[in-house]
Amino acid sequence: MEIAVSRKAHFNAAHRLHVPLWTDEENFAFFGNCNNKNYHGHNYDLIVTVIGEVDPISGYLIDMKQLSTWIKQEVEDAFDHKNLNLDCDEFKNLNPTAENIAVVIWNKLRSKIPTHLKLKVILYETERNFVEYNGN
Amino acid sequence: MEIAVSRKAHFNAAHRLHVPLWTDEENFAFFGNCNNKNYHGHNYDLIVTVIGEVDPISGYLIDMKQLSTWIKQEVEDAFDHKNLNLDCDEFKNLNPTAENIAVVIWNKLRSKIPTHLKLKVILYETERNFVEYNGN
Amino acid sequence: MEIAVSRKAHFNAAHRLHVPLWTDEENFAFFGNCNNKNYHGHNYDLIVTVIGEVDPISGYLIDMKQLSTWIKQEVEDAFDHKNLNLDCDEFKNLNPTAENIAVVIWNKLRSKIPTHLKLKVILYETERNFVEYNGN
Amino acid sequence: MEIAVSRKAHFNAAHRLHVPLWTDEENFAFFGNCNNKNYHGHNYDLIVTVIGEVDPISGYLIDMKQLSTWIKQEVEDAFDHKNLNLDCDEFKNLNPTAENIAVVIWNKLRSKIPTHLKLKVILYETERNFVEYNGN
Amino acid sequence: MEIAVSRKAHFNAAHRLHVPLWTDEENFAFFGNCNNKNYHGHNYDLIVTVIGEVDPISGYLIDMKQLSTWIKQEVEDAFDHKNLNLDCDEFKNLNPTAENIAVVIWNKLRSKIPTHLKLKVILYETERNFVEYNGN
Amino acid sequence: MEIAVSRKAHFNAAHRLHVPLWTDEENFAFFGNCNNKNYHGHNYDLIVTVIGEVDPISGYLIDMKQLSTWIKQEVEDAFDHKNLNLDCDEFKNLNPTAENIAVVIWNKLRSKIPTHLKLKVILYETERNFVEYNGN
Numbered sequence: 001m002e003i004a005v006s007r008k009a010h011f012n013a014a015h016r017l018h019v020p021l022w023t024d025e026e027n028f029a030f031f032g033n034c035n036n037k038n039y040h041g042h043n044y045d046l047i048v049t050v051i052g053e054v055d056p057i058s059g060y061l062i063d064m065k066q067l068s069t070w071i072k073q074e075v076e077d078a079f080d081h082k083n084l085n086l087d088c089d090e091f092k093n094l095n096p097t098a099e100n101i102a103v104v105i106w107n108k109l110r111s112k113i114p115t116h117l118k119l120k121v122i123l124y125e126t127e128r129n130f131v132e133y134n135g136n
Numbered sequence: 137m138e139i140a141v142s143r144k145a146h147f148n149a150a151h152r153l154h155v156p157l158w159t160d161e162e163n164f165a166f167f168g169n170c171n172n173k174n175y176h177g178h179n180y181d182l183i184v185t186v187i188g189e190v191d192p193i194s195g196y197l198i199d200m201k202q203l204s205t206w207i208k209q210e211v212e213d214a215f216d217h218k219n220l221n222l223d224c225d226e227f228k229n230l231n232p233t234a235e236n237i238a239v240v241i242w243n244k245l246r247s248k249i250p251t252h253l254k255l256k257v258i259l260y261e262t263e264r265n266f267v268e269y270n271g272n
Numbered sequence: 273m274e275i276a277v278s279r280k281a282h283f284n285a286a287h288r289l290h291v292p293l294w295t296d297e298e299n300f301a302f303f304g305n306c307n308n309k310n311y312h313g314h315n316y317d318l319i320v321t322v323i324g325e326v327d328p329i330s331g332y333l334i335d336m337k338q339l340s341t342w343i344k345q346e347v348e349d350a351f352d353h354k355n356l357n358l359d360c361d362e363f364k365n366l367n368p369t370a371e372n373i374a375v376v377i378w379n380k381l382r383s384k385i386p387t388h389l390k391l392k393v394i395l396y397e398t399e400r401n402f403v404e405y406n407g408n
Numbered sequence: 409m410e411i412a413v414s415r416k417a418h419f420n421a422a423h424r425l426h427v428p429l430w431t432d433e434e435n436f437a438f439f440g441n442c443n444n445k446n447y448h449g450h451n452y453d454l455i456v457t458v459i460g461e462v463d464p465i466s467g468y469l470i471d472m473k474q475l476s477t478w479i480k481q482e483v484e485d486a487f488d489h490k491n492l493n494l495d496c497d498e499f500k501n502l503n504p505t506a507e508n509i510a511v512v513i514w515n516k517l518r519s520k521i522p523t524h525l526k527l528k529v530i531l532y533e534t535e536r537n538f539v540e541y542n543g544n
Numbered sequence: 545m546e547i548a549v550s551r552k553a554h555f556n557a558a559h560r561l562h563v564p565l566w567t568d569e570e571n572f573a574f575f576g577n578c579n580n581k582n583y584h585g586h587n588y589d590l591i592v593t594v595i596g597e598v599d600p601i602s603g604y605l606i607d608m609k610q611l612s613t614w615i616k617q618e619v620e621d622a623f624d625h626k627n628l629n630l631d632c633d634e635f636k637n638l639n640p641t642a643e644n645i646a647v648v649i650w651n652k653l654r655s656k657i658p659t660h661l662k663l664k665v666i667l668y669e670t671e672r673n674f675v676e677y678n679g680n
Numbered sequence: 681m682e683i684a685v686s687r688k689a690h691f692n693a694a695h696r697l698h699v700p701l702w703t704d705e706e707n708f709a710f711f712g713n714c715n716n717k718n719y720h721g722h723n724y725d726l727i728v729t730v731i732g733e734v735d736p737i738s739g740y741l742i743d744m745k746q747l748s749t750w751i752k753q754e755v756e757d758a759f760d761h762k763n764l765n766l767d768c769d770e771f772k773n774l775n776p777t778a779e780n781i782a783v784v785i786w787n788k789l790r791s792k793i794p795t796h797l798k799l800k801v802i803l804y805e806t807e808r809n810f811v812e813y814n815g816n
Contacts, residue, residue: 001239001272002272003235003238003239003267003268003269004267004268004269005234005235005265005266005267006265006266006267006268007264007265008263008264008265009264010806012720012721012722012806013720013721014694014718014719014720014721014763015721017331019329019330019331021329030330030335032337032761033760033761034761036761036762036763036767038694038762038763038766038767039694039719039721039763040692040693040694040721040760040761040762040763041692041693041694041695041719041720041721041722041723042692042721042722042723043721043722043723043806043807049268054233054235054236054239057155057157058155058166058231058233059153059155059230059231059232059233059235059236060233060235061235061267063166064265065168080713080720081712081713081714081716081720082716082718082720083694083716083718083719083720086718087716087718094331095330095331096331097326097330097331097332098277099275099277099326099331099332099333100326100331102275103273103275103326126690126692126723127280127723128279128280128281129277129278129279129280129336130277130278131275131276131277131278131333132275132276132278132321133275133276136273136274137375137408138408139371139374139375139403139404139405140403140404140405141370141371141401141402141403142401142402142403142404143400143401144399144400144401145400146670148584148585148586148670149584149585150558150582150583150584150585150627151585168625169624169625170625172625172626172627172631174558174626174627174630174631175558175583175585175627176556176557176558176585176624176625176626176627177556177557177558177559177583177584177585177586177587178556178585178586178587179586179587179670179671185404190369190371190372190375193291193293194291194302194367194369195289195291195366195367195368195369195371195372196369196371197371197403199302200401201304216577216584217576217577217578217580217584218580218582218584219558219580219582219583219584222582223580223582262554262556262587263587282534284448284449284450284534285448285449286422286446286447286448286449286491287449304489305488305489306489308489308490308491308495310422310490310491310494310495311422311447311449311491312420312421312422312449312488312489312490312491313420313421313422313423313447313448313449313450314420314449314450314451315449315450315451315534315535352441352448353440353441353442353444353448354444354446354448355422355444355446355447355448358446359444359446398418398420398451399451409647409680410680411643411646411647411675411676411677412675412676412677413642413643413673413674413675414673414674414675414676415672415673416671416672416673417672425739427737427738427739429737438738438743440745457676462641462643462644462647465563465565466563466574466639466641467561467563467638467639467640467641467643467644468641468643469643469675471574472673473576502739503738503739504739505734505738505739505740506685507683507685507734507739507740507741508734508739510683511681511683511734535688536687536688536689537685537686537687537688537744538685538686539683539684539685539686539741540683540684540686540729541683541684544681544682545783545816546816547779547782547783547811547812547813548811548812548813549778549779549809549810549811550809550810550811550812551808551809552807552808552809553808593812598777598779598780598783601699601701602699602710602775602777603697603699603774603775603776603777603779603780604777604779605779605811607710608809609712
């Protein structure tokens with residue numbers, strides 16, 4: 001009997017989309033104003049979902065306070081009020097697209113969340129653009 | 137050709153998380169202020185999803201009015217403006233965590249919805265905490 | 273490594289639910305006031321999801337601007353500020369239920385989106401009623 | 409000691425913006441595709457606010473169930489699943505712009521709500537366009 | 545040059561509407577199922593607005609962290625995960641209607657916020673019912 | 681007979697809160713991580729409200745397409761996907777707090793909107809923090 005439990009979090013960050021292998025013209029042609037050399041930013045909304053069996057005694061799948069603590073440590077403390085390109089080692093050599101940010105967050109949380117639980121993340125870059133990754 | 141049709145509903149209820157097998161100290165350590173002996177409460181939002189084939193004549197998967205009636209009878213009339221622990225037989229011996237409430241709702245609706253349709257429920261305890269259950 | 277990228281769009285349209293094979297009484301009994309002969313209308317919200325592999329160079333699954341252009345051409349230009357029954361060939365012989373509109377949109381977008389990417393659409397007729405279709 | 413109490417409602421309707429005094433060309437130039445002769449539609453969200461003194465015994469400004477009943481009678485029964493231009497006498501000679509619909513709703517509710525209470529309405533035509541009217 | 549700065553907060557609480565002067569029948573007739581003797585509950589959303597002049601050096605009207613701290617101390621610590629009727633002295637002799645809760649919150653915050661700033665609170669009992677109070 | 685018409689828009693930008701007159705320590709003590717020297721960012725939501733008389737012929741207070749064009753020219757083209765501190769002359773000598781951004785936007789729009797109409801702006805820096813300015 002599998003259930004999914006989700007927790008919403010958020011962080012505000014600056015970023016710039018840029019591929020060092022490409023010329024400035026190629027970058028602008030591909031990324032448009034997301035390539036602005038002085039950065040722009042977003043309020044990122046994050047939904048973290050863990051999937052598994054409910055404990056029959058407590059009625060909990062996972063302690064939500066523990067999950068919140070992991071999200072705070074791995075995501076909010078790492079990315080909130082940061083410049084993803086300049087301040088975060090995770091994106092030193094990785095373009096901070098929504099896709100890549102979601103994969104990075106998934107990997108960081110995966111290392112914390114017990115292995116018998118499945119993990120999925122949804123990252124909203126804006127209300128109208130979002131990505132989902134579950135490690136498969 | 138499978139399609140999913142969803143209907144949103146809500147109910148407002150009081151509850152308390154508590155495991156009778158545990159001491160008061162153990163309950164508070166585990167559930168924190170969700171264990172408050174005088175209860176607290178939530179506006180629960182519910183999304184009920186039924187999945188199956190669309191009828192080629194009507195273009196409906198299911199009559200939404202019928203689905204709404206079932207949700208009203210099984211969920212809203214049972215839980216809205218109630219104390220889940222004290223007023224609802226379903227939680228006399230079951231801790232009313234979001235996980236358990238979702239499973240209870242799924243079972244109640246499953247008995248009504250035609251068996252050729254799959255069923256999934258998502259229950260929001262708050263805007264930031266929610267659970268999903270599909271019977272598997 | 274599969275990721276899902278979603279884009280939200282919307283359109284405002286009038287429609288009427290009606291099955292020509294049925295009598296007026298049968299139509300009203302089945303569809304209620306959605307059968308109003310003078311039409312009613314909705315703000316439709318659409319979420320288009322494409323699923324596939326992220327390009328390791330750009331960090332993009334798909335160029336969101338390209339996806340937006342396809343949504344504009346195939347959905348918004350076709351349905352926004354239209355009467356689905358009268359103005360849109362797609363519904364000349366198809367009842368414009370949310371289910372059928374979702375399938376039509378999926379088919380229209382499927383013809384544009386590269387075949388190595390999976391496609392899913394979610395169509396909100398109202399905030400409380402929505403359907404999902406992924407072509408299976 | 410003045411307090412404001414608000415209640416949200418909604419209705420789904422078709423409409424067309426058109427001024428009979430103007431030529432078809434003038435109407436299209438002014439109203440664009442809102443002038444579509446076959447109508448389009450919206451999910452209208454309505455917020456009704458009444459303002460006055462709280463009753464010191466009950467702690468209520470107004471009985472919300474009574475307010476809901478008035479909104480149902482005057483607004484939802486009148487406009488929901490209707491074509492505002494064709495089905496509603498209020499707009500036989502009045503262009504159903506959001507501005508005019510808000511004024512019509514205010515006038516209809518004003519006749520019901522006790523005169524010692526002030527009244528304000530906010531009407532959302534879409535999530536991004538809305539109007540507010542308070543009778544002054 | 546006056547500006548308004550708003551901060552959103554929330555708390556989850558149980559309550560019961562009841563006037564001790566009235567009989568049980570009168571209470572039920574007036575408050576309906578909000579009178580349930582075992583309580584029900586809500587996710588309350590609160591918007592606190594302070595109004596005044598922006599400081600020309602910092603560009604701040606008020607330090608939002610300070611405002612958040614006051615909201616936490618006066619509202620969240622006092623009411624979150626509480627039974628308003630049983631756990632909160634403020635409602636020992638005051639019916640916890642949305643109107644009265646808003647006035648209580650306003651008074652509690654008014655004692656903290658500098659007197660040269662105006663104060664307004666909006667309290668959502670549900671997404672569809674909310675009240676506003678500004679002390680006048 | 682005065683009515684208010686509102687239009688929602690948005691832009692995504694990077695910014696940093698910093699007062700050049702203050703030391704680095706003073707800036708960090710006052711602005712916290714909003715002072716990050718490498719910037720962070722937000723999805724800003726903007727509500728522009730114009731207030732005046734409805735034209736009795738058209739039923740419009742203002743042509744919403746014209747209003748949208750002004751918002752695009754004055755706000756979105758100026759600030760979207762920009763670094764407010766580095767890319768925007770308006771903030772070369774003005775700290776880009778939400779308060780100051782709202783006043784700048786109001787002044788820019790005021791120069792476009794006909795003088796017989798009143799103007800108000802609400803700027804959401806996040807879903808939980810927002811400011812309102814009406815020029816008084």
